[in-house]
Amino acid sequence: MTYAAETRDLTRIFKRKAKRHLFKRKAAKNNEKENGGPVTALDRVSLTIKEGELFGLLGPNGAGKTTLIKVLCTLLLPTSGSAYVAGFDVSKDVNKIRKKISMVSGGETSGYGLLTTRENIWMFSQFYGIQSKVAKERIDDLMHTFSLTDKKNVKVRTLSTGERQKMNMIRGFVTDPEILFLDEPTLGLDVNASRTIREYVMDWVRKREHKTVLLTTHYMAEADMMCDRVAIIDQGRILSLDTPANLKKMIRKESTVQLEVDSLKSTAALGTIKGITNFSSKDDIVRGSTNLTIIVEDESAISDIMSAITSQGSRIRSMRKTDPTLEDVFISMVGKGLEE
């Protein structure tokens, strides 16, 4: 069976080589000392993405999501292992892959500010050899869909962040790729712009044949809502891979307790309490509080948790038990939240 994308023991290590200097010499070993050692961005990643699937890659910043996308987009070579897109090897068949893919990243500032929105998208379509007339028709259709028609003759440098990201999305779709890589596409966008993008992406995959999306995000609700399957990735390793429902089932016998307490000096005591699977904490500077998400396998641990908090002189402001979310799955596996 040919998958839309497949990786086998894919490893990518960044060696942090000495920076090239034109005008000064610097010893390589000193440079390495300054920068730290090699970084393993992907550690024996094996996964398959089926044709027609909306596949999510969920993980915190620096987990290896973008590196995986760059390998699959033929922008990076694997250090070891292999990766295939549409059945073609990313190390050998780059031109065959490049005709079938497109990529859009969140916060992208590509294009030229002097050109209009329509001209910028048209320019990128030409790099895929699309007939000019066809490209312009597609651009107009997509601009209508993304509610950007009134901005089509506006210079790109005058667009807002949301409008610019919509333009980037249109650039991604205008070449009608078989496989679309979306790297945090809704990063920093308002609710409406994010919703437009999410809805179009889901429609695009569901209503057309042979279209596949690999979406990376650290918004767990986005992955939960959009994806057929989700891989949870941290420190370059795939921790779990299943449908969002099945992932949540994994911790169903556990409970999620959310507490808001006065700012805690230390959460170390929580780690010693029996019955806690894992927990994450996030300080809210404005409210002067600490928000705790605690996964407990035994609810009798809750009284110990409350004691540990009050013994620090901290007051419990609120406490509630919630249904498991993908973030809870992540906390249960990694011991920290996605946005920490």
Added chain:
Amino acid sequence: MTEPGFIRLNVRAMLGRSYPRIVGGTRELSWIFFETVLPLLSIAAYVFIYKAFLPEDPSQITQTMLDRVNALIGYVVIGGTMTAFWLNVLWSMASQLYWEKEVGNLQLYMMAPMSRMALLGGMAVGGMVMTSTRAITTLVVGVWIFGIVLAFGNPLLILAVFFVTLIALYGMGMMFASLYLLYGREAWNLSALMEEPIFLLSGFYFPVKALGQAVAIGASIIPATLGLDALRQLMFSASGFGTQFYFFSPELELGVLCVLAVLFLALAKLSLGYLETLAKKEGRLTTRHQ
């Protein structure tokens, strides 16, 4: 829909990449001041220096003196016009891929199915068209203001020399574009370093042979050197200095320029291919701030 063939794909890609330069470049009319009026000021400075060679007393001015000064002024106007191309090659070709990386375009270019030469070619064609508009404006205004009489005895050869010089010059820019990417921000220093010294070595404001045969031969690696010398020979015939300051024959210079054009284009292809492999191995050349 059928996929476009190799040629169609790359021609479209080239036109697409040249578009921002051709169309976008004319959207800000400030270029008229910055790229036409300002170059005329430096040309004017040399013109006044050359005019100062003439004796104050008009009765002492001979026809030979006048011819020589007029020839020098003509050389300056032609050279000053060609500076636009050299500056475009340095700042909008050589430094371009580095800049594209910074704004996030480079990785989108690199993952597109077009040939890398189509990308560089589009940049070059766009740069040539955009700069030609500016250069021709400077030339016309310069000829008009300073009263230069040009000869067009062999227009085909003039056009051939001009276009082959541009191809070789932009081929060199395409090669530098790849190499500059390797050195990141320091490349900007390299461009600054190559600006004024090349004006001197290539004889933009005076006949290059005045530097001596050995230096002129060395400087011929920069296509502007031979291109300028050939254009001056063809557009000013043997007036003023006779053939005293002319280097080789225009035909030979055209031949060498053809070799340089092929050489630089081949090196550009090789260096960008090498660089792409390096980028994919090291993973830092398509990423900003690295």
